[in-house]
Amino acid sequence: MPSIRASNSTFPIRAILGVFKLRIGVVITFTALAGLAVSSGPSLSLLQLLVLTLSVLLSSASAGAFNQYYEHDSDLLMSRTSKRPFVTGELRHEPVWLLVIAALMTLSVGAAWIALNAWSALFVFLGAFFYAIVYTVWLKRRTWLNIVFGGLAGSWAVLAGATAANPQLGVVPLALALVLFLWTPPHFWSLAIAFRDDYAAAGVPMLPVVVGDQQAANTIFLSTLALVAASLLPLLFGLGAIYGVGAIVGGFLFIQKAWRLTRDPCRKSAMICFHASLIQLTLVLLGAILDAQSGF
Numbered sequence: 001m002p003s004i005r006a007s008n009s010t011f012p013i014r015a016i017l018g019v020f021k022l023r024i025g026v027v028i029t030f031t032a033l034a035g036l037a038v039s040s041g042p043s044l045s046l047l048q049l050l051v052l053t054l055s056v057l058l059s060s061a062s063a064g065a066f067n068q069y070y071e072h073d074s075d076l077l078m079s080r081t082s083k084r085p086f087v088t089g090e091l092r093h094e095p096v097w098l099l100v101i102a103a104l105m106t107l108s109v110g111a112a113w114i115a116l117n118a119w120s121a122l123f124v125f126l127g128a129f130f131y132a133i134v135y136t137v138w139l140k141r142r143t144w145l146n147i148v149f150g151g152l153a154g155s156w157a158v159l160a161g162a163t164a165a166n167p168q169l170g171v172v173p174l175a176l177a178l179v180l181f182l183w184t185p186p187h188f189w190s191l192a193i194a195f196r197d198d199y200a201a202a203g204v205p206m207l208p209v210v211v212g213d214q215q216a217a218n219t220i221f222l223s224t225l226a227l228v229a230a231s232l233l234p235l236l237f238g239l240g241a242i243y244g245v246g247a248i249v250g251g252f253l254f255i256q257k258a259w260r261l262t263r264d265p266c267r268k269s270a271m272i273c274f275h276a277s278l279i280q281l282t283l284v285l286l287g288a289i290l291d292a293q294s295g296f
């Protein structure tokens, strides 16, 4: 049986956890739980809530592991990713990993289908498919629009949670899915400005590589305005003041940092804008969950 780890190493638990990109998976799962919270319909049992949480987390993890397995050669060309275990050899780049990834995906989607419903299982699958195949394999090295379509992965996470409670999607879950679709490009393009040289060296046509930092920063600013406008839509369809505070504070912060990035499109302001995107998303998702629970 081929080994998945370098021969003379102790069990590389940290490397294995790193391959599954679990920090991002936790936020993706939080996104699905926000979709659940704003969806009308019967409450889930504790078991169903556990299955939803684990199926989104594990499918996100399997997609993240596939991404690192598939990109082990190009990751070597970028400083940010060159220390990853499939690049350094800490984990052997063996096809057995594809079996592990497929098994995780089957377990995640199957459990969601059995414990929740077919719609939720479909969106769990689509989230991983859009990230691992549509974005990573089909678009990433072909077009700067890679993140525009790949960003749907986050929207499917919202809908995986929303349909778990009610396959009849309401306006608020759809609005939240639109927020994730509009959030992902400025989130990623900020990072792509900070690491433009990396992407250029790896031959990846990210927006800043194609149009330059200034035009990319202008695009980030305009897309952040569209994102923040969309993030206010749930206020028109039932979410209240708690959500409003989160969306307005987070939106103001992201717009402010995106504007600063247009004034000075350097690595430092790009990373500040990237982190602002994470704060804005957290405030929007937290506001949605707290507002939906409060019944104000």
Ligand code: HEM
Binding pocket: 023, 024, 027, 028, 031, 080, 131, 135, 147, 150, 151, 153, 154, 155, 180, 184, 187, 188, 191, 278
């Ligand atoms: C195809 C869509 C996406 C792309 C291409 C993308 C891109 C990235 C990249 C390149 C990083 C830096 C990763 C690293 O250096 O290890 C990152 C970090 C992050 N992304 Fe995204 N992202 C996407 C969607 C999402 C979504 C949907 C969420 C959450 C709902 C999200 C949440 C995060 C978080 C929390 C981090 C920081 C993780 C950490 O601190 O290690 N991303 N993203």
Ligand SMILES: CC(C)=CCC/C(C)=C/CC/C(C)=C/COP(=O)(O)OP(=O)(O)O
Binding pocket: 021, 024, 028, 056, 059, 060, 063, 064, 067, 081, 123, 124, 125, 126, 127, 128, 131, 136, 153, 154, 156, 157, 160
């Ligand atoms: C419902 C469900 C399972 C949804 C999945 C959503 C998901 C996993 C989105 C991708 C997030 C991410 C880390 C992208 C980075 O890819 P990259 O290749 O640009 O990053 P890298 O350069 O750091 O490898």
